[in-house]
Amino acid sequence: MEKDVLIHVRGLQMIDGEDDQEPIEIVVPGEYYYRNGSHYLRYEEIIEESSKPTINYIKMSQEGVEVRKKGLINVHMVFEQGKKNMTYYTTPYGTLQMGIAATNLELQEEENMIDMKVDYALDMNEEHVADCYLAIQAQSKNAKDFSL
Numbered sequence: 001m002e003k004d005v006l007i008h009v010r011g012l013q014m015i016d017g018e019d020d021q022e023p024i025e026i027v028v029p030g031e032y033y034y035r036n037g038s039h040y041l042r043y044e045e046i047i048e049e050s051s052k053p054t055i056n057y058i059k060m061s062q063e064g065v066e067v068r069k070k071g072l073i074n075v076h077m078v079f080e081q082g083k084k085n086m087t088y089y090t091t092p093y094g095t096l097q098m099g100i101a102a103t104n105l106e107l108q109e110e111e112n113m114i115d116m117k118v119d120y121a122l123d124m125n126e127e128h129v130a131d132c133y134l135a136i137q138a139q140s141k142n143a144k145d146f147s148l
Contacts, residue, residue, distance in 0.1 A: 001110055002140040005032045007043050013122065013130040016057075024125055032114075033094055037061055039114050046130055047072045058136060060116045065136070079118050079134075081105050099123030112143040 007030040012023040030043030038061040044053035046140040054071030064080040073090060077100055078085040104119040118134040 001032050001034070001114065001138070002142060003031055003033070004141045005030055005041070006141055007041055007136070007138045010133075010135045014135045029141070030138070032140075035073065037136075040110070041114075041136070045069075045071075060107060060114065060136065064102065064105060065116055065118055065134075079105065079120055084123075097125050099126065112140040114138045117139045 006027060006123065008027045010023055010025045026045065028043045030041055033040040033042075038059050041056075041058040041060075043056050045056055046053050052071055054069050054073050055109065057066075057068040057070075058082075059066040064078065064107055066079070067075070067077045068123075069075050074090040075087055075098075077087055077098070079100055079102040081102050081104075084099050087098050087100065089098050099122070101121045103121060104117070104123060106115075106117040108115040111148045116134075116136045120132050120134070122130045122132050
């Protein structure tokens with residue numbers, strides 16, 4: 001895959017007792033690298049309240065996914081099958097303790113495309129708040145059969 005990619009990130013949180021869940025979805029240009037058996041993505045995200053971008057780093061492999069955000073929001077989330085990982089989600093409004101327990105991980109690798117799907121349970125301050133879904137897809141910007 002080429003260095004210059006388009007990255008499509010889609011997330012959904014199924015919060016207990018709520019029927020109206022809308023997916024969060026972004027499509028952004030980014031960079032792709034492959035090192036030591038892992039796929040790496042880097043992209044910038046503009047959070048509405050700030051003119052400074054939040055830098056996102058994603059590491060994907062058959063073992064799991066790591067998502068790091070640095071900027072207005074700071075977090076290092078680790079998704080590993082059958083493990084619960086704790087982290088702190090820091091925003092300008094305060095810090096939350098999060099628990100992430102991945103229940104399903106699927107990685108598809110093709111010549112010009114990477115597709116990662118993650119199902120996970122989310123805890124906040126040691127209480128289950130939602131079952132979530134995260135899909136990350138990256139494609140070479142110049143791919144002939146480009147589609148989202």
